[in-house]
Amino acid sequence: MSDYTQGLEGRVALVTGGSRRIGAAIVRVLHGAGMHVALHYRRSRGAAEALAAELNAVRQGSVALHRGDLLAPGAVDRLIEEVVDGAGRLDVLVNNASNFYATPVGCVTDEVWDDLLGANLKVPFFLAQAAAPYLRLGHGCVVNLADVHGLSPLREHAVYSITKAGVVMLTRALARDLGPDVRVNAVAPGAILWPEQGLDEVTQRRIISRTSLKRQGSPEDVARTVLFLVRDADYITGQVIRVDGGRQA
Numbered sequence: 001m002s003d004y005t006q007g008l009e010g011r012v013a014l015v016t017g018g019s020r021r022i023g024a025a026i027v028r029v030l031h032g033a034g035m036h037v038a039l040h041y042r043r044s045r046g047a048a049e050a051l052a053a054e055l056n057a058v059r060q061g062s063v064a065l066h067r068g069d070l071l072a073p074g075a076v077d078r079l080i081e082e083v084v085d086g087a088g089r090l091d092v093l094v095n096n097a098s099n100f101y102a103t104p105v106g107c108v109t110d111e112v113w114d115d116l117l118g119a120n121l122k123v124p125f126f127l128a129q130a131a132a133p134y135l136r137l138g139h140g141c142v143v144n145l146a147d148v149h150g151l152s153p154l155r156e157h158a159v160y161s162i163t164k165a166g167v168v169m170l171t172r173a174l175a176r177d178l179g180p181d182v183r184v185n186a187v188a189p190g191a192i193l194w195p196e197q198g199l200d201e202v203t204q205r206r207i208i209s210r211t212s213l214k215r216q217g218s219p220e221d222v223a224r225t226v227l228f229l230v231r232d233a234d235y236i237t238g239q240v241i242r243v244d245g246g247r248q249a
Contacts, residue, residue, distance in 0.1 A: 002053040006032075008231055009034035011138070016070065016127070017097025019048035022145070022189065025219035026094055029227050031055050031062060038083040038090075040066045041099065053204040056243050064227070070097065070123045080130040090134040093231050095124035095144045095167075103159040113159055117216075120163035121170065128174055136181040140235075143226050144186040145169050151188060164188075168240055175238030183237040185229045189222050190244025217245055 013030050017023040019041040031037050041048040050061040068075045099119040128142050150164025175184040222243050
């Protein structure tokens with residue numbers, strides 16, 4: 001049994017896609033709880049460096065940057081090796097990085113399929129596989145970022161929805177295979193941040209009207225749920241927590 005409930009100081013978390021949006025909120029919350037954070041990014045170098053500088057000013061040497069395209073051959077294994085070589089351990093893997101864009105049926109190509117399945121499902125699996133030996137040493141955990149649309153599909157986003165449904169099963173399968181030493185859970189955000197490609201106000205209002213709380217959530221809502229699963233959920237594994245304002249209800 002882990003002793004995370006006694007505090008996270010000195011523990012090491014790897015957060016993929018951690019430079020912006022929900023990923024950055026997760027980095028801040030885990031760091032605020034005392035963790036050292038390996039912050040992975042692909043293209044957002046400026047945002048990653050600014051976030052690392054901000055947090056390292058609070059606690060020197062507490063955030064390390066790792067850049068890479070995780071779909072490149074060998075990139076997953078290299079990332080895990082770099083994190084462990086630099087920090088000496090790995091206790092938490094947060095699979096946050098993913099791709100999102102429309103894929104209307106009739107327009108899906110092999111390249112689009114491979115990109116979305118690769119980034120959203122293949123990479124999280126192989127990261128968990130590569131990290132598992134280190135996570136076992138400290139009875140660590142994996143937290144995957146799923147999506148409410150992995151449980152209820154989004155129109156004209158069939159491939160994305162399929163990948164996030166896969167993340168739900170990935171979570172359950174890994175929880176069984178990596179137990180009892182490693183816990184694996186997922187968070188499924190709802191109306192938290194609108195797509196970077198934009199969403200008209202009418203659609204935004206319609207989505208919010210379907211939630212029980214009648215308001216949009218924040219990245220911190222997701223980040224605090226991740227922290228709960230990491231620090232306080234010692235007897236929870238194989239679960240998917242919806243952070244959706246009661247949209248399911």
